[in-house]
Amino acid sequence: xxxxxxxxxxxxxxxxxxxxxxxxxxxxxxxxxxxxxxxxxxxxxxxxxxxxxxxxxxxxxxxxxxxxxxxxxxxxxxxxxxxxxxxxxxxxxxxxxxxxxxxxxxxxxxxxxxxxxxxxxxxxxxxxxxxxxxxxxxxxxxxxxxxxxxxxxxxxxxxxxxxxxxxxxxxxxxxxxxxxxxxxxxxxxxxxxxxxxxxx
Numbered sequence: 001x002x003x004x005x006x007x008x009x010x011x012x013x014x015x016x017x018x019x020x021x022x023x024x025x026x027x028x029x030x031x032x033x034x035x036x037x038x039x040x041x042x043x044x045x046x047x048x049x050x051x052x053x054x055x056x057x058x059x060x061x062x063x064x065x066x067x068x069x070x071x072x073x074x075x076x077x078x079x080x081x082x083x084x085x086x087x088x089x090x091x092x093x094x095x096x097x098x099x100x101x102x103x104x105x106x107x108x109x110x111x112x113x114x115x116x117x118x119x120x121x122x123x124x125x126x127x128x129x130x131x132x133x134x135x136x137x138x139x140x141x142x143x144x145x146x147x148x149x150x151x152x153x154x155x156x157x158x159x160x161x162x163x164x165x166x167x168x169x170x171x172x173x174x175x176x177x178x179x180x181x182x183x184x185x186x187x188x189x190x191x192x193x194x195x196x197x198x199x200x
Contacts, residue, residue, distance in 0.1 A: 028173070031131040035170035037071055038132070039163060046159045049152060056115070056148050057082045070129040078122045085114045116144040139165040 064075035146158040
């Protein structure tokens with residue numbers, strides 16, 4: 001009976017370590033795919049700024065239509081949050097303004113600070129609902145005070161910087177992915193056998 005219990009315990013240990021290694025490898029693969037998708041979304045955003053005159057909410061809504069989770073939820077949430085703030089952010093060269101700023105004919109028109117807060121909050125949402133790491137998203141925080149401003153050139157340069165960072169992270173990860181998967185699998189087997197020896 002003791003031998004049977006040890007045998008079952010051994011199977012459970014090996015299965016658990018194998019599952020853990022598989023889960024880690026799948027997370028790394030998912031992160032690689034999400035980095036590629038993030039790169040694609042940023043390219044589309046850059047095109048919207050260069051060639052379209054949509055407001056930011058419209059832009060994010062358009063991008064969300066062809067996106068999958070977690071990016072679909074992120075982009076939709078960005079759009080919804082901005083619309084709830086009742087603010088209009090334009091890529092046409094105007095500052096971000098609220099509807100109330102036009103109540104007096106625009107005399108008291110001022111730049112809205114709402115977008116920066118929304119952008120940072122929604123980046124936290126993306127981090128929590130994706131396999132992306134903090135380092136992957138860090139450059140995106142710099143877009144908080146760049147998007148929707150008067151200087152279109154500055155917006156494009158900021159996005160180009162983020163694109164370079166995302167592409168570098170993706171290239172590095174994909175180059176190391178095969179080796180990392182082997183290391184994780186080997187360590188999983190090692191700890192499994194070590195635990196098995198201790199049990200037996």
